[in-house]
Amino acid sequence: MQPRRLSSPLRGTGWSNALLLAVLLAGTATAAPPPDGGPPPAAEQGGPAGGFQQGGFGGESAAPAYPLHWRELDPQQQAFLRSLQSQWEQLPPRRQQHMAAQVQHWSQLPPERQAQIQQRLTRWAQMTPQQRAEAARNARAFRDMSPEDRQRVAEVYHQFQNMTPEQKRALRARFRAQRQGGWHGRP
8 A cells, every 4th residue: 555645845754744733723833832831932033933942932041030010010011911911920930020021022023023922922811721731732842843844834834824714624624534533644
């Protein structure tokens, strides 16, 4: 029996097809939070795949962090992080410090990038704990891929974004059917 040929840039990477589809269907490929449960880190800093940094999420230091209360944020930080206000006090102190520090960088980006970041923060704020955990797993899996595989995932992600709503629905339905039938992305 001849192996099935894949019609994507992921041809020959087997395991990554299932991962890619799961990431695409979860809708969190570029907005995954870090393992500590905080909102998306510096993922918005650039790059087609979200800009995750290799050494960890957002370049946080190992220095102890202290809680940063919402009222301690300056008006620019509060405005940019408004979607996180109701959850701010529950964030780990290191995440609070990192997010507050990122606002300065984010505010210097073009308006369309700022809008993307705020949209991702809002989406994260609306996720359930299970969705955040899934997003963290996806982010770790993506971060652990080789640069070539990350590039392939980014290409397929962009192909997916360019599909019509009907094509996306058909792909999701096919993936659900394959997943229910025990398909694990292996050719």
